[in-house]
Each structure stands twice: as C-alpha cells, then as structure tokens.
Amino acid sequence: MNEKLLSVKNLTMKFGGLTAIDNLTFEANQNEITSIIGPNGAGKTTVFNCLTGFYKPTVGEMLLRKEDKTILLNKFTDFKIAQQAKVARTFQNIRLFPAMSVLENLLVAQHNELMKASGYSIFGLLNLKRYKDKEQQAVEKSKYWLDIIGLTARADDNAGDLPYGDQRKLEIIRAMCIDPKLLCLDEPAAGLNPRESAELNKLLKLIKSEKKIGILLIEHDMSVVMGISDHVVVLNYGKKIFEGTPEATTKNKEVIEAYLGIEE
Amino acid sequence: MFSEDLKKNIKDSLFTGLIALALFFPIVGLRTEIQKEGLYIDPQWGLTALLVILCTVGRFLINLNISRKRKIIFVSDFTSNLSKFFSGKGKQFAITGILFATVFPFLPFTDRYILDIGIMVLTYIMLGWGLNIVVGLAGLLDLGYVAFYAVGAYSFALISTTFGMSFWACLPLAGIFAAFFGILLGFPVLRLRGDYLAIVTLGFGEIVRIILINWYDLTNGPDGISGIPRPTFFGLEFTNNPKEGTEAFHTFFNLEFSSIHKMIFLYYVILVLALVTNYFTLRIRRLPVGRAWEALRENEIACKSLGVNPTNTKLTAFAIGAMFGGFAGSFFATKQGFISPESFTFIESAIIVAIVVLGGMGSQTGVVLAAVFLIGFTEVFRELEQFRMIAFGLAMVLIMLFKPKGILANRQPTITLHGTKK
Numbered sequence: 001m002n003e004k005l006l007s008v009k010n011l012t013m014k015f016g017g018l019t020a021i022d023n024l025t026f027e028a029n030q031n032e033i034t035s036i037i038g039p040n041g042a043g044k045t046t047v048f049n050c051l052t053g054f055y056k057p058t059v060g061e062m063l064l065r066k067e068d069k070t071i072l073l074n075k076f077t078d079f080k081i082a083q084q085a086k087v088a089r090t091f092q093n094i095r096l097f098p099a100m101s102v103l104e105n106l107l108v109a110q111h112n113e114l115m116k117a118s119g120y121s122i123f124g125l126l127n128l129k130r131y132k133d134k135e136q137q138a139v140e141k142s143k144y145w146l147d148i149i150g151l152t153a154r155a156d157d158n159a160g161d162l163p164y165g166d167q168r169k170l171e172i173i174r175a176m177c178i179d180p181k182l183l184c185l186d187e188p189a190a191g192l193n194p195r196e197s198a199e200l201n202k203l204l205k206l207i208k209s210e211k212k213i214g215i216l217l218i219e220h221d222m223s224v225v226m227g228i229s230d231h232v233v234v235l236n237y238g239k240k241i242f243e244g245t246p247e248a249t250t251k252n253k254e255v256i257e258a259y260l261g262i263e264e
Numbered sequence: 265m266f267s268e269d270l271k272k273n274i275k276d277s278l279f280t281g282l283i284a285l286a287l288f289f290p291i292v293g294l295r296t297e298i299q300k301e302g303l304y305i306d307p308q309w310g311l312t313a314l315l316v317i318l319c320t321v322g323r324f325l326i327n328l329n330i331s332r333k334r335k336i337i338f339v340s341d342f343t344s345n346l347s348k349f350f351s352g353k354g355k356q357f358a359i360t361g362i363l364f365a366t367v368f369p370f371l372p373f374t375d376r377y378i379l380d381i382g383i384m385v386l387t388y389i390m391l392g393w394g395l396n397i398v399v400g401l402a403g404l405l406d407l408g409y410v411a412f413y414a415v416g417a418y419s420f421a422l423i424s425t426t427f428g429m430s431f432w433a434c435l436p437l438a439g440i441f442a443a444f445f446g447i448l449l450g451f452p453v454l455r456l457r458g459d460y461l462a463i464v465t466l467g468f469g470e471i472v473r474i475i476l477i478n479w480y481d482l483t484n485g486p487d488g489i490s491g492i493p494r495p496t497f498f499g500l501e502f503t504n505n506p507k508e509g510t511e512a513f514h515t516f517f518n519l520e521f522s523s524i525h526k527m528i529f530l531y532y533v534i535l536v537l538a539l540v541t542n543y544f545t546l547r548i549r550r551l552p553v554g555r556a557w558e559a560l561r562e563n564e565i566a567c568k569s570l571g572v573n574p575t576n577t578k579l580t581a582f583a584i585g586a587m588f589g590g591f592a593g594s595f596f597a598t599k600q601g602f603i604s605p606e607s608f609t610f611i612e613s614a615i616i617v618a619i620v621v622l623g624g625m626g627s628q629t630g631v632v633l634a635a636v637f638l639i640g641f642t643e644v645f646r647e648l649e650q651f652r653m654i655a656f657g658l659a660m661v662l663i664m665l666f667k668p669k670g671i672l673a674n675r676q677p678t679i680t681l682h683g684t685k686k
Contacts, residue, residue, distance in 0.1 A: 052569060053568075054565075054568075078568055079567070079568040079569075079570075079571050079572060079573050079574065080571075081571075082568070082569055082570055082571030083571030083573070084571075088569070088570075089569050091565070091566070091569070095563045095565055095566035095569070096562075096563070096566065097558070097559045097562035097563055097566065098562060099558075099562055099675060100555070100558055100559065100562060100677070101677035101679075101680070103677070103679060103680070103681050104555055104558075104559075104677055104678060104679065105559075107552070107555055107679065108555050108556060108559040108567070108570060108572065109570045111552050111555070111556050111559075111570065111571065111572045112571050112572075114552040115552045115553065115556075118551050118552055118553075135679075139679070139681065142681075143681065146681075152681070155680075155681035155682065156677055156680045156681055156682055174570070175569075175570075178570055178571055
C-alpha cells in the first residue's frame with residue numbers, strides 16, 4: 001500500500017450563489033495516479049485551481065504530506081504553492097512561453113533554485129563559478145527530461161514552434177522540473193491522437209514509477225484514465241458521486257448514468 | 265476604350281487625390297504669416313497642388329503595380345535581409361559600432377553640430393536600452409518612461425546645486441532615486457497589463473511633470489533649475505578661467521582652450537553610460553531574473569504555476585529600467601546645465617517607446633538602428649522645418665507597414681544546448 005500524500009477534506013468552493021464544489025472529500029496516494037472525472041462543469045478544474053492556489057476555497061482543508069510533515073495547502077497562495085509546497089500543474093489550454101526556446105522554458109521552471117544560486121542576480125552578474133555550475137546542473141536536469149520525451153534535438157527551438165503533442169509533453173516535463181511532490185494534470189490528452197496519447201501514458205507511468213510523487217489527473221479520454229489510473233474520483237455538479245478503482249468505476253450505475261453513458 | 269481595371273484605378277486615384285486635398289489644404293495650404301497689422305493668411309496653392317498631384321500619381325502607380333501582380337517588396341526584402349544580415353553577426357556589428365562610436369568625435373566631418381547630434385542619439389539609445397528592459401523583455405508597456413528621466417535629472421540638479429556634490433557622486437544617487445520611483449509606479453500597476461498599464465504609466469509621467477511645475481519651493485517650477493555643475497575630468501574643469509586653486513583641462517594637458525573638449529568629453533561619458541546599460545542588459549537577460557521577465561511577458565499564469573514571484577519580477581524590471589532612465593536624466597542635466605519641466609513632456613516618452621517598438625522589441629541592435637533613424641533623420645530633415653514631423657511620421661508608417669514587428673525582430677535564445685545555429 002502506498003503512502004497517503006494528499007487529503008482533501010470537506011472542500012467547498014462557492015462563487016456568489018453558485019456552489020462549484022460541494023463538500024468534497026478524497027485522498028490521493030504517493031506513486032499513484034488519481035483521476036478526477038466527471039461531465040463538463042462538474043467542478044474538476046475548480047478543484048485543481050483550489051489545490052494550486054489560484055482560488056481560495058470557501059470551506060475545507062487540503063493537507064499535503066511533505067517529507068515527514070503535513071502542511072496545509074490553504075495557507076499558500078498564488079505562486080507560493082509551487083515555490084514552497086511543491087505542487088505543480090499543467091493547464092487545459094497549454095500555457096508555455098511560446099517565444100522562448102524549449103530549454104529556456106525548462107529553466108524558468110527552475111527559477112527559484114537558480115535565483116538563489118545567482119545570489120539574486122548579484123553573483124550572476126559577476127559571472128561567478130558558483131552560479132555557472134548551478135546553471136549547468138539545471139541544463140543537465142532539463143536534458144534528462146528532454147531525453148525522456150525525445151525532444152533533445154529541438155531544445156533550442158521556440159516552444160511555440162513544436163507540434164501540439166510535443167507542447168503537451170513539454171508542459172508536463174516543465175512542471176516536473178520544479179521537483180514537485182504533487183503533479184496536477186488538467187486534461188493532458190486533450191487534442192492528442194491515439195499514438196500521442198499512448199506516448200503520454202508511457203510518460204505518466206514512468207513518472208509514477210520512478211519519481212516519488214503523486215499525480216492528480218483530470219481527463220475525458222477514458223483510454224488514458226482506465227489505462228493508467230490507480231484510483232478514480234467521479235464528480236457531478238460539484239459533488240463526489242463515486243470513488244474507487246477504475247474497474248469498479250466502470251461498473252457503478254450512478255457513474256454510468258451521470259457520465260460514462262450506457263453502451264447500447 | 266479603357267479596361268475595367270484602369271477605370272477602377274483612375275477612380276481610386278482621384279479619390280485619393282480628393283482625400284489628399286482635404287488633408288493638405290488646411291495643413292499646408294493655409295499658412296499664417298505675421299505682419300505689422302497682425303496675422304494674415306498666405307495661401308500656398310502651388311505646394312498644395314503639388315502634394316495632391318503627387319498623392320494621386322503615386323496611388324495610380326501603386327495600383328498599376330498591384331494590377332500587374334507585382335508587389336512592392338523591395339522594402340520588406342531589404343529589411344528582412346537586414347535582419348538576416350545581423351542575426352548571428354551581433355558581435356561583429358557590436359564591435360564595428362563601438363569602434364565607429366569611439367573614433368566618431370575625431371572624424372574629419374565631425375563638427376560641433378554633428379557631435380551634438382551624436383550625443384543626442386546616444387542619449388536616446390541609452391534610454392531605449394533602458395526602456396527595452398521594461399517593454400521589450402518584461403512586456404510591460406510603459407508610456408511614462410520620461411518620468412524617470414525627469415527624476416534622474418532633477419535629483420542630480422537638486423543634489424548638486426544644494427550640496428555641491430560632483431556629477432560622478434550624484435550619478436548613483438540619481439539612479440537610486442529613479443529606481444525608487446520605478447518601484448513606486450510598479451506597486452499600483454502590478455495587476456495591470458496591456459492597454460490599462462499603458463494608460464496608468466502615461467498618467468504617471470504626466471503627474472511627475474505637473475508636480476515638477478507646481479512644487480515651486482523645491483523645483484523652482486516652470487523656471488527650471490540653472491547653474492547645474494558640468495562634469496569634470498577627474499576634477500579638471502572644462503573652462504577657460506578655472507576657480508582659484510584648481511586647474512582646467514586644457515592647461516593640464518597643455519592644449520589650446522576649445523569648447524569642443526567639453527563636448528567630446530560629454531560624448532564619451534554618454535557612450536560609456538550607454539555601453540554599460542547595454543552590457544548590463546545583455547548579461548541580466550541570461551540570468552534567471554531576465555528569463556523570468558521574458559516568461560512573464562509570455563504567460564503570467566504559467567509563471568505563477570512554476571513558482572515565479574510575479575510581483576518581485578515586475579518590480580525589478582521597473583526599478584532597473586527606471587534606474588537607467590535616471591542615469592540618462594542626470595547626464596542630460598549636466599550636459600544642458602539647465603533643466604525645466606518642459607524637457608520632460610509626453611512626446612519624449614513617445615519617442616523612446618517608438619525607438620523600442622520600431623527597433624524590434626527586445627532587440628538591442630534594433631534600438632541602435634531605430635534611434636539613429638528616428639533622431640538622426642529628424643535632424644537631417646531639420647531644413648524641412650515644420651514638415652519634419654511629417655517625415656518622421658512617414659518613416660514610422662513605412663516601418664510598421666513593411667516590418668510590423670520592428671526592424672530587427674529576431675530573438676536569440678539566452679542559452680542553448682547545441683550551440684548557436686548557423
């Protein structure tokens with residue numbers, strides 16, 4: 001049994017009179033992929049936005065295990081979630097830095113470490129060795145990830161010039177470059193062809209098995225969800241309607257009615 | 265008799281002529297002259313007719329070309345060749361440029377007037393490079409950059425006239441003051457982007473100018489500050505009759521006194537200041553903070569999701585950009601010896617932004633070309649008197665037509681895995 005990584009308790013998010021998430025409680029384990037599925041407007045992305053500090057939840061607690069401590073994610077706002085709590089995310093509509101090169105994209109993700117090494121730019125301006133070594137390390141780390149997704153050859157091209165599928169993968173490894181504890185992927189397979197989604201499955205499985213992190217996944221592509229998830233949470237109208245293994249999910253009557261549909 | 269195309273063309277050209285007439289008649293045709301009895305109108309029929317005919321015929325020829333499916337591509341060809349020429353040759357260009365700039369004061373054709381233009385162009389190049397940090401790298405459209413120029417100039421003028429400090433001692437202080445104002449402006453506009461940011465910064469520039477006019481006790485209001493000390497060459501003054509106990513530059517070096525010495529010295533001061541700005545920008549672009557600026561320009565939300573602090577990043581961009589504006593401002597004050605709020609109007613900001621945008625956002629070489637083009641050419645066209653601004657506008661329209669991204673729009677990655685591409 002894998003260690004518990006994230007536990008969300010009684011999470012509620014209200015926008016005026018609209019309750020986007022209603023009393024949601026679920027858990028996610030380390031070295032596992034937890035999928036959040038549900039129809040459009042069920043509140044999946046809102047859960048992500050709460051977890052990654054873009055929204056402040058109305059009620060509820062989000063606890064993350066980091067090393068031996070448990071930290072309360074609610075405390076961190078905005079960029080601090082990524083900087084201090086080490087929760088990384090990708091976006092439904094890809095958000096790369098299109099006019100910057102692939103390598104630069106990955107280096108921006110290592111901004112905080114590099115910033116420290118550059119002595120908040122002072123040592124860097126003086127071109128000290130300490131900073132140069134750190135930068136070399138950062139490049140090595142980027143190269144490690146680029147090798148995995150097979151984009152090393154295009155490292156110096158603009159990120160915006162990559163094909164769509166590669167951009168998706170780049171966004172994922174860019175998130176991995178912050179050394180996250182928890183990786184939140186918002187529809188990573190959207191717009192990918194079957195071959196590309198198979199490659200994505202491979203990448204996610206590799207991250208899951210080799211890195212000590214947990215993955216949260218929002219996805220509509222059932223081949224991805226069923227292929228790689230260890231645990232599935234089903235949302236409908238902001239409420240959790242089911243939680244369990246992928247096999248159990250496909251058999252649950254309520255889930256079929258609300259989301260999966262009945263096969264004729 | 266006429267083909268359909270030709271008919272259309274003639275109609276179009278005549279219409280263009282009509283618009284030209286409507287525009288040029290009030291602007292060019294009605295010139296006011298001052299006589300003893302007061303103003304009277306001196307109609308310029310010949311000139312107006314010439315301009316209208318020029319527009320009509322020009323339009324006709326352009327249409328003729330288009331109908332023959334021949335595009336006028338020479339300008340865009342020329343500029344893209346220019347981009348190609350400069351890409352990867354940044355170093356060669358920089359070395360040639362610096363060499364030329366270094367020997368410029370001693371070239372045979374360089375007289376006092378041309379040297380003065382050189383100083384002005386270099387001041388604008390420095391301002392352009394400073395603003396390039398804010399606009400080109402961080403993507404924050406700042407229309408009030410002249411405010412920092414003014415803060416630098418006034419802080420230098422006030423400190424030096426009040427406490428008698430020298431130019432070199434005041435320069436860092438002026439930079440710090442300007443950087444402080446940069447942060448002051450930065451805080452309220454952190455959440456703003458694009459058009460909204462442009463409007464607020466524009467307002468900020470005007471506020472600073474209006475404070476300078478109205479705070480009579482401190483800034484001497486519209487009368488300005490005079491008697492600002494000139495820079496000294498390691499304590500040697502550029503004057504014919506130095507103070508008791510001090511030596512002047514020309515006696516120390518056994519030269520005949522000439523006022524051009526001071527100009528040449530000022531020229532080298534601004535050259536060094538500008539080169540420092542450039543070197544600093546090129547270096548900081550390769551540092552994490554520089555990459556964070558560019559990332560912020562590209563996508564702010566993604567920056568946040570990667571743990572980049574957008575507040576600090578933006579404020580450093582504003583502060584550092586403002587600092588260089590402040591340096592340039594103190595140089596301006598010491599060069600002129602007199603400053604008043606009139607030197608810091610919106611048109612200055614507009615020219616600096618134009619230099620950055622026309623040069624190609626973020627391109628250091630582009631800023632040089634654009635500054636030489638915009639400042640140098642307006643001087644060349646000085647003989648056209650009031651039509652100078654038309655030439656200026658025409659140049660800008662042409663660049664925007666053929667090179668909407670600026671003269672040099674190539675961005676070089678700050679770090680490469682496989683080395684520079686050929």
